[in-house]
Ligand SMILES: Nc1ncnc2c1ncn2[C@@H]1O[C@H](COP(=O)(O)OP(=O)(O)OP(=O)(O)O)[C@@H](O)[C@H]1O
């Protein structure tokens with residue numbers, strides 16, 4: 001017998017925040033308000049084979065300095081506990097980190113930004129990059145036998161199996177370079193959100209971020225208006241939503257149905273610091289990032 005959907009008023013609330021993108025607080029300032037998935041979350045970083053977003057060094061190295069780590073743990077805890085490169089993503093770290101930090105010695109930067117793992121079908125990582133990181137102790141996981149799942153999918157499976165992240169409710173996976181490239185790859189990356197609906201995965205590019213809002217929860221999205229918005233979208237991918245209700249947007253939905261081929265919410269505008277969303281189907285939330 002099919003279970004009846006949970007009535008909207010009985011769903012637990014899931015809180016989201018992009019506070020992990022804020023510049024690190026200065027030691028003298030009081031902790032940022034924080035909140036959301038990154039609040040006391042363990043963060044894993046996945047780098048894809050796309051130009052590194054400008055905030056890649058910030059997200060990568062937050063956890064390296066003990067003092068900063070402590071401070072951040074109290075505020076928004078965006079320390080990357082595990083850094084995984086999806087195949088050719090390793091080339092992007094090797095080439096891109098020195099480019100993003102031009103005032104610093106390239107060799108020193110390269111050695112500092114060492115991935116923990118390179119995983120994928122290994123048809124894109126350059127041999128010298130693989131050897132360089134392997135010599136520094138990076139774990140290389142060759143899954144060239146699997147030509148049915150994407151490298152991002154392989155990386156998320158790897159992180160999900162890692163015992164450090166036994167408590168999935170406390171895990172936040174930030175995926176760098178997921179958007180703004182080849183459309184088949186972008187769709188594959190968004191599909192991964194639907195394959196792992198119970199893991200908090202955030203797809204990032206320089207221009208926007210995307211995450212899944214599972215239908216099982218009411219969502220409270222704390223908008224960091226100094227760095228994100230105002231443009232946003234709510235999109236049902238894969239199946240229509242018979243009912244979505246929102247607050248905090250210029251064009252709110254009120255028990256409204258959405259479907260591909262019918263109404264979807266694009267070019268919407270965030271009007272309040274907090275946006276709430278309840279929906280009968282899983283939705284994709286996307287918001288612009290300010291440059
Ligand atoms: N142009 C792109 N746009 C968005 N995501 C990308 C793009 N290129 C790669 N990716 C992401 O980075 C991951 C690793 O990329 P890589 O190029 O190593 O994969 P690949 O399997 O060799 O790709 P393909 O053989 O289809 O070119 C991919 O699984 C995908 O998630």
Ligand SMILES: Cc1ncc(C[n+]2csc(CCO)c2C)c(N)n1
Nearest residue numbers: 087120121122146147148149150151
């Ligand atoms: C129906 C179908 N379409 C495409 C592929 C190809 N493919 C999908 S993921 C992947 C690995 C990329 O690193 C490859 C080659 C497939 N296997 N099955």
